[in-house]
Amino acid sequence: MATGCNEFIVSGKVIGVGTNKFHDKCFACARCAASLAGQKYAMLPKASGGTSLYCANCTKAVNDEKQAEAMSRIATDAAAAMGTGATPPPSS
Numbered sequence: 001m002a003t004g005c006n007e008f009i010v011s012g013k014v015i016g017v018g019t020n021k022f023h024d025k026c027f028a029c030a031r032c033a034a035s036l037a038g039q040k041y042a043m044l045p046k047a048s049g050g051t052s053l054y055c056a057n058c059t060k061a062v063n064d065e066k067q068a069e070a071m072s073r074i075a076t077d078a079a080a081a082m083g084t085g086a087t088p089p090p091s092s
Contacts, residue, residue, distance in 0.1 A: 002026055017043065017053070031058040 002009050003017075004026025013024040015037070027036050030052035042059040043051045054062055 004028070027053070029053060029055040029058050031055075031062065 001007070001021075002014075002023050003020035004022045007023070009021060009023060015022045015024060015027045017027075024037065028034060029036060029041070031054055034055050036053055036055060040056045042054050042056075044054055044059065044062060046052050
């Protein structure tokens, strides 16, 4: 069973990543759908569980978004703890 599409692998090229197997056509970035064949990529955890593959550009974008969300939560929590009513910086 292919990880990317949940279909059986009956023929063609198979790409293995850890314990996951992908059809050649399914070995693509979860965000932009670019083929990952021969490219640098990362396997990142999904909030809902499991993992997804991302190309180098989308890996950076996903990590930047996660960092911005974390910074916003920290600013909100700090403002609440201090009772200042300050608002978090705008996310980019």
